[in-house]
Amino acid sequence: MKVPLLDVNAQNLPLGKELQDAFAQVLSSGQFIMGPQVEAFEMECAKLLGVKHALACSSGTDALLLALMALGIGAGDEVIVPTFTFFASAGSIARCGATPVFVDVCPVCFNIDTRKAAAKITGKTKAIMPVHLFGQSCDMDAVRELADQHGLHVIEDCAQAIGSQYKGRSCGSMGDFGAYSFFPSKNLGGFGDGGLLVTNNDELADMARMMRNHGSKPKYYHSVIGGNFRMDTVQAALLRVKSLRYDSYTAGRRNNADYYTRALLQLPGVVQADPAHCKCVDSQRQWLDDNDAAIVLPVAYAHNFPIWNQYTIRVLGAGKRDALKTHLLAYGIGCEVYYPLTMDQQECFAYTDDFCRSDCEVAHQLANEVLSIPIYAELSTQQMEAVVAAISDFLA
Numbered sequence: 001m002k003v004p005l006l007d008v009n010a011q012n013l014p015l016g017k018e019l020q021d022a023f024a025q026v027l028s029s030g031q032f033i034m035g036p037q038v039e040a041f042e043m044e045c046a047k048l049l050g051v052k053h054a055l056a057c058s059s060g061t062d063a064l065l066l067a068l069m070a071l072g073i074g075a076g077d078e079v080i081v082p083t084f085t086f087f088a089s090a091g092s093i094a095r096c097g098a099t100p101v102f103v104d105v106c107p108v109c110f111n112i113d114t115r116k117a118a119a120k121i122t123g124k125t126k127a128i129m130p131v132h133l134f135g136q137s138c139d140m141d142a143v144r145e146l147a148d149q150h151g152l153h154v155i156e157d158c159a160q161a162i163g164s165q166y167k168g169r170s171c172g173s174m175g176d177f178g179a180y181s182f183f184p185s186k187n188l189g190g191f192g193d194g195g196l197l198v199t200n201n202d203e204l205a206d207m208a209r210m211m212r213n214h215g216s217k218p219k220y221y222h223s224v225i226g227g228n229f230r231m232d233t234v235q236a237a238l239l240r241v242k243s244l245r246y247d248s249y250t251a252g253r254r255n256n257a258d259y260y261t262r263a264l265l266q267l268p269g270v271v272q273a274d275p276a277h278c279k280c281v282d283s284q285r286q287w288l289d290d291n292d293a294a295i296v297l298p299v300a301y302a303h304n305f306p307i308w309n310q311y312t313i314r315v316l317g318a319g320k321r322d323a324l325k326t327h328l329l330a331y332g333i334g335c336e337v338y339y340p341l342t343m344d345q346q347e348c349f350a351y352t353d354d355f356c357r358s359d360c361e362v363a364h365q366l367a368n369e370v371l372s373i374p375i376y377a378e379l380s381t382q383q384m385e386a387v388v389a390a391i392s393d394f395l396a
């Protein structure tokens with residue numbers, strides 16, 4: 001049985017009629033830039049996420065860039081960012097002229113290791129950008145403590161974590177800004193590029209709103225330099241159809257994650273990561289050895305409400321991850337490595353100094369071990385059975 005890594009049609013095509021109506025409404029309105037559809041979408045997002053201000057943007061990447069620009073971060077500034085993330089987190093920092101300082105991650109939750117982050121703060125550090133990778137929140141108490149102690153801004157990269165929660169609070173609502181993405185592979189997948197920037201701070205919201213539109217206020221008068229970071233009206237209208245169903249998408253992914261965890265734990269050599277080892281690399285390594293672990297399953301921390309943008313397993317042993325990937329693809333099962341290179345290993349960041357790139361061993365190891373398997377909401381039980389059977393075959 002073929003199981004694609006993601007099937008956007010399974011989610012979108014049943015909504016065809018409503019999407020076409022939404023498109024027709026924008027078409028006949030003749031308004032294609034901003035307007036009531038965008039405003040309505042922003043209000044719905046603000047409500048969904050429990051924040052004061054939500055700004056629809058051209059992409060998740062642009063939302064991150066806009067946040068950095070609105071905070072006045074630029075040349076000479078350093079921004080702390082996990083090295084194990086999608087490129088946009090680090091790229092947006094470099095694009096506004098600041099220096100990304102890469103920090104290692106935790107082998108259990110895959111998120112920034114705040115203890116190692118503390119060692120990388122200098123007099124030039126202006127902000128920290130935690131990334132809620134694969135849909136699970138970072139340790140936000142530790143991030144906040146670090147930020148408050150050193151007077152840093154916090155920009156949450158929530159591209160993979162819309163609706164995800166930490167101790168009952170939405171990811172994206174705990175920093176100065178939260179940035180989300182509606183790229184089709186994200187949990188609220190759009191019809192092209194789109195993003196969202198949220199904040200609870202009125203002044204930052206004003207600045208970001210102005211900079212989203214070239215820094216123009218009033219029209220044709222520019223006291224600051226912004227860009228064009230607007231979301232298309234048609235994108236907002238289409239996304240509104242899907243945001244109504246957002247809870248069911250999350251529920252589907254959470255059910256699928258539970259299914260995998262239950263089924264895969266029956267297989268020999270499969271263990272589930274233990275939050276007791278969060279940021280404790282040596283104790284985890286010992287525990288994996290003691291248990292003869294071959295595959296480590298991801299785990300939801302008790303205080304988190306993850307949305308499972310990815311279900312990412314670790315395949316231990318040299319070359320084993322690539323062997324499992326080849327094996328699954330031969331069975332017609334989609335899978336992907338997020339991410340094969342860490343940010344400190346990227347050629348384009350070779351210009352940064354040793355301080356920016358040192359001490360990232362856990363992330364380097366993860367880049368060789370991680371494999372994400374299909375987790376999208378519309379997967380059938382038979383499809384998940386096929387994934388589990390193929391992994392079982394590999395382990396046999």
Ligand SMILES: *Cc1c(COP(=O)(O)O)cnc(C)c1O
Nearest residue numbers: 059060061086088089159181183
């Ligand atoms: C997808 C993603 C982004 C960028 O979002 P786009 O909408 O594709 O620009 C940023 N950060 C992370 C962690 C992502 O996964």
